[in-house]
Amino acid sequence: MKSIIPFFTFLCFAFGTLQAQIHPYAVATTPWQEDYGNHRVVISVSQPTEAVYTKIQWRRRDANPQEKRLLITDENGKEITNIHRIRIDNEVGEFVFEPTKAGVFFVYYMPFAGKKNVGWWDGKYLTPENKPNQAWVEKHRLLAHDFEAKSLPQAPVLKIESRTAFDSFYPMEVGATQAERTALIEHENKNFLLFPEDRKFPVRMTENIPYRWVAQKSSNVFNGKALRNEYYAFQIAVFAAKKELKNLKVTFSGSNKVTCFNTGGIDADGHPFTKKVDVAQGKIQPLWFGVDISPTEKLGKQSFDVTISAENEAPQTMKVIIDVINQQLPDRGDSEPWRHSRLRWLNSTLGIDDQPVAPYTALKRVGKKISYLMGEVSLNESGFPESMRVNQQHLLRNPLVFVVETEAGVEKITPSSLRFTKNNKGVVSWVAEGKGRGFNLYCDGSMEFDGTLLYNISLKTQMSLNIKDVRLGIPVEKTNATYFMGMGLPGGFYPADYQWKWKGPQDSYWVGSVKAGLQCEMLGADYTGPLLNLYHPAPPSSWYNDNKGGFRLSSTGNQTIATTYSGERTMNAGESLDFGFRLLLTPVKKQDTYDQFANRYYHDGNKPAPSLKDLASGIKITNVHHANPINPYINYPFIAVDSMKNFVDYWHSKGLKVKIYYTIRELTNQLPELWALRSLGDEIFADGKGGGFPWLREHLVEHYDVQWFNKINGYEECDAAIRTGGKSRWYNYYINGLQWLVKNVDIDGLYLDDVAFDRTMLKRMRKVMNAVKPGCLLDLHSNTGFSKGPANQYTEYFPYINKLWFGESFNYDKMSPENWMVEVSGIPFGHMGDMLHSGGNPWRGMVYGMTVRYPWFTEGVSCDPRDIWKIWDEFDIAHAQMSGYWEENCPIKTDHEKVLATAYVHQGKTLISVASWAPETVKVKLNIDWKAIGMDPAKVKFRIPTIKNFQQGQSFSKDDFLEITPTKGFLLIVE
The missing domain is CATH 2.60.40.1180 (Golgi alpha-mannosidase II)
Structure with a gap:
């Protein structure tokens, strides 16, 4: 945007004798060179002189402004060398400088040096300028004890400019002075103050109030305008003026259609929750609200009351008046992100149900036997699998066992009360109890339509017990224990004997053959998604047991046993411990070789559009990465919707499917809801040490974790992402966003790159895509950078994806056939994949039905599979x-x-x-x-x-x- 922001030309605000000034604010007509910084003050020197004095009420919020350079130039860009600082702090910049001539001068007060690399920004703010010439200082007596600024010509401030509108601090980051804050608090004489704000002015600062509130004063009335069928958002900022506020509460009267997003909602599993919100003295807590305006809402002004209280403070009430206009939004406002109507997506339960999704069929239970698409599981009276049959193979040699061992030996557990608590198409659940000497064992289990079994085992003591071990043993038929991966081992042949102690973060393993296998993940950590390099959770505490727990593999006779143990511990009478684990039977679906050979990928991150000539090679799908003109901003594809829709429509007309990059792990600084999400504390955004690209430092200031960086459209826009904090309500937003994209942009699915959510998200994603557009595609990429290989980290995704693209950092020439089979090919799981790093190995790849994607290249190595594809087509390999x-x-x-x-x-x-x-x-x-x-x-x-x-x-x-x-x-x- 190249327009000037509306500004205060000059405002006075009086409490007694206090007078305050705010300079005009504007946006530069043309952005100046970037390394001068994003902010400058425009001042005027009326006549030629050797020394001129200026005082800037710049109201800064950055830390240590005195440590940043003052870079002053004239209109021709000539830099001033003599600058004498008098006062530099957050409120005021006061200094004397030697102008080159009369005219306009620019004071750049946050210049920096840095490099915009693909993926990150490397740089820093410039340190203070050199000391001025001593002779000049002495001539103008700048260090004299009786120096008076008024003795020099004055250079008034014309305006404060930002380089672009996106860089601007105005109006919500233009802070009040300490004197103004004090006067306001004394004038209002309340322990906390309320400031209502329209969604157009998101509250950005929590450490200071904006000058805007000094001018407007606090209020107990909010006026807004909404359209019919709009989800209308607004804010009320709580300023803890005189004391800390503990546990804010928000209640409503006069309407049952209002939500406060800060005090609670619906979590990523569909469960209601409340949040404890405290406000430290002197801090601001923005509260975001949503009002559900119906399509037939009564026109005119509607009102309700919002009451805000704290445990240690009397309540205050805000009257909210919304003028409903006779105009109707077709989509609640979702196509216009500035409206913030999508905030309601945070509390959505879309895709959370117990129904199966294609290609899976309904579960069938007969007695203790549960059948699903790929096989069946039979339970014993203890609630554990007695037998497992998958892909017409018997997987277990003997029943799965959960063992409690005390000083007396392995305890006999007498089962009782196996009963089924849920029996529908998508989930069958059961509970069972077992009694041992001095303890009870409670089994809470379920099986889902995709071959996943979830267990939580509660061990509750009736007396003090010295426990030698609690362990889970899975005896697998030796004929189906060909391969193994996980718990510290890369994919390979099943070892004859293996011991492992908790390290890494690794919490799962897979054992099996091409025909049948299972993955087991130990649950109970505070994070349950793939263990990527951004998330380092502690091991599940019950299994870990202060590193007394571990894992071992052994073989005997016709079975191999995978055992997870927890080691010695003492449990007091009445104590309880939970041991959770998840099993997934593989392969998850029938292998589709036709799809592998017929539906080929075009994959070029910077140029997602193939040429029409390329289509002749059999390309059927293109992936649109982020960081290109079609999809510029990481994980927020809702800004460039028009360009994306045009791209999709055009390539659909040419017979090409279009998938886009859209994940969760990090979020662009360009998203309109940034400040609303920021108001939720660390719920959405992870805490961190800050830093990174100057925009982040200047606006987010602190408590964020720097991630992806990319320049957009040359240098005028930047995609500077910060990390999300794991499982949160952003999952709900993401699911609704996916549905919106399929419905409104007509995408054909997603390209997933090292994503961090768990399997429940994949299930929801598949459901919402299939509901709108059956046949949508998901392909998954990952690397070796953190785990011993991504296949085990992402096994839980496999029921819901269509294609694997593992191999970043893989050295294909050094990988054994068994490693290829387990880590790369996807074949044991019912999938197939493509190669990646440095062109892969085309000879070995073809043994597993794999090529690289066209025209992907890495490390300068071109990867062109088209000549192999010609042989495929000549031979008709797809059939x-x-x-x-x-x-x-x-x-x-x-x-x-x-x-x-x-x-x-x-x-x-x-x-x-x-x-x-x-x-x-x-x-x-x-x-x-x-x-x-x-x-x-x-x-x-x-x-x-x-x-x-x-x-x-x-x-x-x-x-x-x-x-x-x-x-x-x-x-x-x-x-």
Whole structure:
């Protein structure tokens, strides 16, 4: 915006003899060079002189203004060298300088130096200017004890300017002086003051009142205007003028359609909650309210009362008068973010229900057996799984066991009272009790339609017990314990013996084969989402037990046992401990190889639009990252809606699906609701040490954690994000935002990049997308930067996503086949994926049906899969039957254990992918089950086609050897 902000030209406010001045505020017609800082004072020197005095009532809120440089230039940009400081603090800037001539001068009072890198900003404010010339100082007696400023020519302030409208402090960050605050408090003579504000003027400061309130005084009446069918938002700021206010309470009379977002709401699990809000003496607490105006609301002025009280203070009442205008909003105001109507999304329960979502079917329970899409679980009288069958495989060798061991040995627990408490399509729940010597065990369990089982086990003592151990043991059929990952181990073969103590933050593991497996996550920590590098929660306390707990793997006979133990502890009579865990059966769905080969991704972060020529390569989906003109602001795609809708409509007309980047972990500083969310304390935004890009330092000041940074449209706008604080009502907002985007922008799904919410969010996301537009897509990206690999961190997401894109920081050439299988391919979980880092390894990737995305590149390595895609299309791989080396009946094998082959079997032809993990060049022979692929070896022909950057074409016959160099391989067609 290049307009001038309305300003006070000159205001006087009198309490007795007090006189106060505020300078005019404006926005620069054209932004000046950025490193001069975002704020300047424009002053006038009426005639040539060697020294001129100025006094600026700049009313700053930044810390230590005396430590920042004064950079003064004339209209031509020539910098002033002689500046003598008299007083520099938050209220006033008073100094003498030597002007170059008469005219207008600019005082830049927050200049900085820094670099705008992709992802972060690196810089700082400039330190104070050099001392002035001593001769000049002495000539004008600036250090003389009897120096008087009025003896010098005066340079009056014309105005205070901000570089852009977004940088402006006016009016809500133009602070009152200490004298003005004191006078106001004395004049009002109340322990706390109320200041109503329109949503157009979000309260930004909590450490000082704005001068605007000094001029307007406190009030017990708010007047606003609303339209029919609008969700109308407004504020009441509470200023704890004379004392601390403990536990603010807000009540309403005259309306049942009002919400105060600061004192409570609906949490991310759909449960009502209240918040304790205290206000320290001298601080401000903005309270945000929402009023639900119906489509048929009575026109004219409607009123209700808001009463605000505290435990230690008498209540005050605000009369709210809303003039309802004869005009109706079609969408409650949601398409105009400045209205703040979306704040009601914070308390939404959208997507929270017990109904299954496609492709999953309804649960069926017969007795103690519960069936779901991929198999069934049978319970015993204790409420634990007695057997698990998934993908037609028996997973458990013996029942799952929860053991309490005391000094007397493993305690016998007598089960009783297994009863089902919920039995619907999406969830079956049960409770069971067990009695042991001196304790009771309470099992609270449930199973959901996606193959997830949730348990909370309460151990309650009747007498003092010296417990040797409490542990969970999961005995898995050895035939289905091929692979393992988690609890400190990367994905690989199941180890014969393994011991682990709590470290990392790691809290889960997966054990299984391609056919059947399960993930187990230990619950009870204060954070339950994927353990990413931004969230470092403590381990679940009951399991951790001051590091007496741990994990071990062992094998005996036909079973392998995964045991989580908690170690020794003493429990007093009447004490209770909760042990929670979650199980997820895998694979989560049937594998869709057609989707993998037919629906190819275009993925270019900066340029999300492919060329029309690119579409000929079979691209069907494009991902629109953030930080580009289509979707510029991280995790807030509601500002650039028009550009996004135009993009979506255009590419839909060309047959391309469009997904966007939209997650939660961090939020742009550009979002209109920033100050409303900030008023919620640390509920939405994480606390932190501050710093970062100057805009954050100047407006948020403190208590925030710097995250993503990116310049937008050159240098005039910046996306400077701060971290969100984990699970909160922002989850509810996000879900509603997703539904809004699918409905109003017609996106086809989301690209998820290292997101931090838990599985319940994925379930809600899938439900709201399917309700509006069935067939929406979710693909998930992550890296190795924190965990031993993302597959275990994100297993809980797998029932609800369509595609994996793991591999940032992966070294594909050094990864073993078992690591590829578990961490990269997605195959054991019913998924498939794409490669990422440095182009991946195209030979090994094809063994798992993977290529890179076009035209992605990393570290200067171009990743172009189109020549491989040509072979796919020529062969019609999408309709072929994929049979990998991991299958017992794979029709193609080699005579070398470190050279693996996968067959794509079609009617009358087969595509063979061969890749080497041998450390040296080897010659291998193919062993082909001709009957299995339906071919007569006497009639077949082999072809090794030329594929750019992959292989040179060559002749080949069934008796020939393939010579394969390390990390490489071949694609062969036999027909």
